[in-house]
Amino acid sequence: MNAFALMFLVAGLGLIGWLTARSRAARFDRGGAKRLHSLPAQHGFFVAMWVVLPALLFVAAWGAISPALVKQTVLEHPAASQLPQFDFERDALLAEASRVAEQPGVAAFDPVAQQLVAPTRAAKVRYDWIGTAGAILLAFAGGAYAFTRIRASFPARSSVERGMMLMLLVASLIAILTTVGIFLSLLWESVRFFGQVSITDFLFGTHWSPQVIDPARPGRSLGAVPLFWGTFFIGAVIAMIVAIPFGLMSAIYLTQYAAPQVRRWMKPILEILAGVPTVVYGYFAALTVAPAVRDLAVAFGYPYASSESALAAGLVMGVMIIPFVSSMADDSIAAVPTAMRDGSLAMGATKSETISRVLIPAALPGVVAGILLAVSRAIGETMIVVMAASGAANITLNPFESATTVTKQIVDLLTGESEFDSPKTLAAFALGLTLFVITLLLNIVALRVVKRYREAYE
Amino acid sequence: MNNARATQSTQAQERAPTDWKTVAMQRRIRKRYRAERRFRFFGIAAVVLSAAFLAFLLVTMVAQGWRGFTRxxxxxxxxxxxxxxxxxxxxxxxxxxxxxxxxxxxxxxxxxxxxxxxxxxxxxxxxxxxxxxxxxxxxxxxxxxxxxxxxxxxxxxxxxxxxxxxxxxxxxxxxxxxxxxxxxxxxLNLDFLKVSDSTDPVAVGIWGALKGSLLTMFVTFLIAFPVGVLSAIYLEEYAPRNRWTDLIEVSINNLAAVPSIIFGLLGLAVFLGSWSLFGYRVGPLLPRSAALVGGLTLALMIMPVIVIASRNAIKAVPPSIRDAALGIGASPIQVVFHHVLPLAMPGILTGTIIGMARALGETAPLLLIGMRAFIVTPPGGLTDPATVLPVQIFLWSDEVSRGFVEKTSAAIIVLLVFLLAMNGLAIYLRNKFETRW
Known part of the structure; x- marks a missing residue:
């Protein structure tokens, strides 16, 4: 039985446990002179918990170990002696046999794999039955144990609530687990990478061409400085040149000048810009903006302008970031005490003078924090650069030339055909670690600044 | 120091009142008003240009894409x-x-x-x-x-x-x-909505990718919603203030800002990589390019969004409701599950829908975990090879044949319609059930 059917079965058993326990507890209520400690439904939940949880834990554990058991059994089969000794090929054949075993009426391509189909199917069926039987047995055992414990004086509610609390705690630990998982998996692969490539070559090398790697010294063609520069140039310079003035000025206009009616309509419209999927921006950048930028460059007298220029990707990325900058600026301008604004206006300053000499300086920490967060988002943005920027790693100040970014290279390195342990694939994880650390630092600094600034006016 | 300020203030008192009628003053005022008008114009220009860009984007997509729905x-x-x-x-x-x-x-x-x-x-x-x-x-x-x-x-x-x-x-x-x-x-070509990918641009359709997206979203919702809401409840209602809960808070806030591509690397390394554990070789845990892996990866990505939205919704429920329930003898668990959670539900759902919309439009992490295969048959289950709508758009945008341009734009229109519908639903829910306490 597959895992989903099994889960439904266990859930059904849990429901049955809930119903029986509840009706039993309800009978306690009517016959006995003593009051129940808990409501009948709580007794029901107590039993259901004991039915479902052990069985589900077993199903999860069995799902993790049973493939290994199947493999073990198949390898003991006489036909398995013909398998190649080399791990990689052997696993491929076993995978083929296992795939065919699940689809009746299909034959395997490889004769050895075809011989192994029958034993694989038999082993699968056997371990499936063991798993199903184990889960049902555990469900009944847990249910029986819980059922014998319920009586009028039994504090089912406390048990159920303890169980609930545990569940809540586990749910909130998943966030930590994810963070730790990200950090450890990136670190682990990066350590393997730095075992093959020296860390100084990677961080300070200025030549990036992962297509041709010299096996003797892979670090020579894996210097990431051009990527760091391209990321900074596209995400933190070009995109911000678009996003900061537009975002800031629209926030100022919508909060300080616009009629409430206009504000009510324009704010959501601008926020749609943030909701458009990045792949749509990427397509737009590659198909519409990039050719236009190239034509512009040719008109300016750069006949060899790239059609995958840094400018096209940066411009579109900047537009995407506008609502982000604008909503952060909006919040921090709104947090400036009105007394400061009214004071300035009362002294005879015009509205624009009040804004540029009082509101903006007072809101500056918040605005700067918003810009830092926007930069962190821009440098982590992937699809626009994957589709519109080039793969050629240049260090250039000319926006019409091509530049590449860290995210673009991660995608390029991992979607090509290459084995998992080569320095090429591992380099993607090292780049990912660098990206993770930089965005993390930007966020921590930004959140610190925002917190401090909020305290200043509260 | 004190002396200087005193002389300054006496000077200010002694100075004659400004004569606003003089030519110099008039010119100065005119200049200031000009600056004011200029500033205001920049503001309008910023808003209008941003909106114009959005309009341009949508018009371009519709102009190129409408032809994709016909043949x-x-x-x-x-x-x-x-x-x-x-x-x-x-x-x-x-x-x-x-x-x-x-x-x-x-x-x-x-x-x-x-x-x-x-x-x-x-x-x-x-x-x-x-x-x-x-x-x-x-x-x-x-x-x-x-x-x-x-x-x-x-x-x-x-x-x-x-x-x-x-x-x-x-x-x-x-x-x-x-x-x-x-x-x-x-x-009109309704086959575009009914068939899957193909090498021939006139025969392609989005059904395979759409089904992959729906399966992926199903997994994402099933994981991210319960886990996100439960951890929001714990953090907002029960968690003691100590170093551990601070750590949870910090990691949730940071996860919300981690670039999506990093989650793809996580999925690749944890769900699809093989690693050794206590000397045993474990993994790959899940089949490559399956909706299950994509759903899990996206669930980890949007969970912080749901946690943050749910916490805000729970925080907005006034304490008097908790006190009243506690006062008539409800246990802390009953207070939350019988009273606070139902009242916070509209806010939680709004946040969840926005998170799901983000997951639906996400491409980069799914590219890394291999959901970029050429899929001709729609996935039948969670473990079948699948692709999703945004990835399909990316794949078609790489095709050389001119016929794919309009198909790509048509697929983008479908994706945008879904996203608009989801965001519209979120706004509707917020307006309909929003309570001002």
């Missing part, structure tokens, strides 16, 4: 009795009809009919899949097999492009001739 169809005369096809009539009503027609050489019959009708090379005018629509017509009404008839079949990609004025001069002339004879026309 060029060509009137093909077929003489079935003369084609020499041997078909058992009795089989046409059974499940084996497709096989029987294919075995009878329907594909060749259709091709030779095209060559006969449009002259040598005429078979290149109709799509490679044209015989499928002929097959459908035969299954619908078997009597056509006895006579000479005309059928509208999908035209090939070259004819389709020539209708839009692109192509070599020969094909343009040929299509102009067909057009004058009234043999080619454009029609």
């Amino acid at each position: 060029t169809e060509i009137m093909l005369p077929i003489d079935f009795p003369a084609s020499g096809m041997m078909v058992e009539r009795a089989q046409l009503d059974t499940a084996g009809a497709d096989l029987a027609l294919a075995g009878a050489g329907l594909e060749n019959a259709v091709k030779s009919a095209a060559a006969a009708a449009f002259g040598p090379g005429g078979e290149s005018y109709i799509s490679d899949n044209a015989w499928v629509s002929v097959r459908k017509a035969i299954k619908h009404d078997a009597s056509v097999l006895d006579r000479k008839t005309q059928m509208r079949v999908p035209a090939s990609s070259e004819v389709d492009q020539a209708m839009a004025g692109r192509g070599t001069s020969e094909i343009l002339a040929a299509v102009a001739k067909l057009k004058n004879a009234g043999l080619v026309s454009r029609h």
Whole structure:
């Protein structure tokens, strides 16, 4: 039985446990002179918990170990002696046999794999039955144990609530687990990478061409400085040149000048810009903006302008970031005490003078924090650069030339055909670690600044 | 210091009041008002240009994409009795009809009919899949097999492009001739929503990718919603203030800002990589390019969004409600699950829908975990190889053939319609159930 059917079965058993326990507890209520400690439904939940949880834990554990058991059994089969000794090929054949075993009426391509189909199917069926039987047995055992414990004086509610609390705690630990998982998996692969490539070559090398790697010294063609520069140039310079003035000025206009009616309509419209999927921006950048930028460059007298220029990707990325900058600026301008604004206006300053000499300086920490967060988002943005920027790693100040970014290279390195342990694939994880650390630092600094600034006016 | 300030203030008192009527002052005021108008203009310009960019984006997509929902169809005369096809009539009503027609050489019959009708090379005018629509017509009404008839079949990609004025001069002339004879026309193509990827731009559809997206979203919701809401409840209602809960808070806030591509690396390393644990080789835990892996990866990505939105919704429920419930004897768990959670639900759902919309539009992490395969059959389950709508858009955008441009834009329109619907639902929920306490 597959895992989903099994889960439904266990859930059904849990429901049955809930119903029986509840009706039993309800009978306690009517016959006995003593009051129940808990409501009948709580007794029901107590039993259901004991039915479902052990069985589900077993199903999860069995799902993790049973493939290994199947493999073990198949390898003991006489036909398995013909398998190649080399791990990689052997696993491929076993995978083929296992795939065919699940689809009746299909034959395997490889004769050895075809011989192994029958034993694989038999082993699968056997371990499936063991798993199903184990889960049902555990469900009944847990249910029986819980059922014998319920009586009028039994504090089912406390048990159920303890169980609930545990569940809540586990749910909130998943966030930590994810963070730790990200950090450890990136670190682990990066350590393997730095075992093959020296860390100084990677961080300070200025030549990036992962297509041709010299096996003797892979670090020579894996210097990431051009990527760091391209990321900074596209995400933190070009995109911000678009996003900061537009975002800031629209926030100022919508909060300080616009009629409430206009504000009510324009704010959501601008926020749609943030909701458009990045792949749509990427397509737009590659198909519409990039050719236009190239034509512009040719008109300016750069006949060899790239059609995958840094400018096209940066411009579109900047537009995407506008609502982000604008909503952060909006919040921090709104947090400036009105007394400061009214004071300035009362002294005879015009509205624009009040804004540029009082509101903006007072809101500056918040605005700067918003810009830092926007930069962190821009440098982590992937699809626009994957589709519109080039793969050629240049260090250039000319926006019409091509530049590449860290995210673009991660995608390029991992979607090509290459084995998992080569320095090429591992380099993607090292780049990912660098990206993770930089965005993390930007966020921590930004959140610190925002917190401090909020305290200043509260 | 004190002295200086004193003299300054006496000077200020002694100074004559400003005469605003002088020419210099008037000029200064005019200058300041000009600056004011300029500043205001910049503000309007920023808002208008941003909105204009959005409008430009949408108009471009619709202008390129509407053609993707239609296809060029060509009137093909077929003489079935003369084609020499041997078909058992009795089989046409059974499940084996497709096989029987294919075995009878329907594909060749259709091709030779095209060559006969449009002259040598005429078979290149109709799509490679044209015989499928002929097959459908035969299954619908078997009597056509006895006579000479005309059928509208999908035209090939070259004819389709020539209708839009692109192509070599020969094909343009040929299509102009067909057009004058009234043999080619454009029609709504509902197959675009019903079939999957293909190498031929006139035969592609988004159903496979859409189904992959729906399966992925299903997994994402199933994981992220309960886990996100439960951890929000814990953090907001029960968690003691100590170093551990601070750590949880910090990691949730940081996870919300981690670039999405990092989650792809996590999925690749943890779900799809093999690692050794206590000397045992574990993994890959899950099948590559399956909706299950994509859903899990996206669930980890949007969980912080749901946690943050849920916490805000729970925080907005006034404490008096908790106090009242506690006062009549509810346990802390009952207070939350009977009172606080139902009241916070609209806010939680709004946040969840926004998070799900983000997951639906996400591409980068799914590219890394291998959901970029060429999928011709829609995935049947969570562990089948699948792709999703945004990835399909990315894959089509890489195609060289001109016919894919409009299909890509059409797929983008479908994606945007879904996202708009989800965001609209979120706004509706917020407005309908929003409570001001």
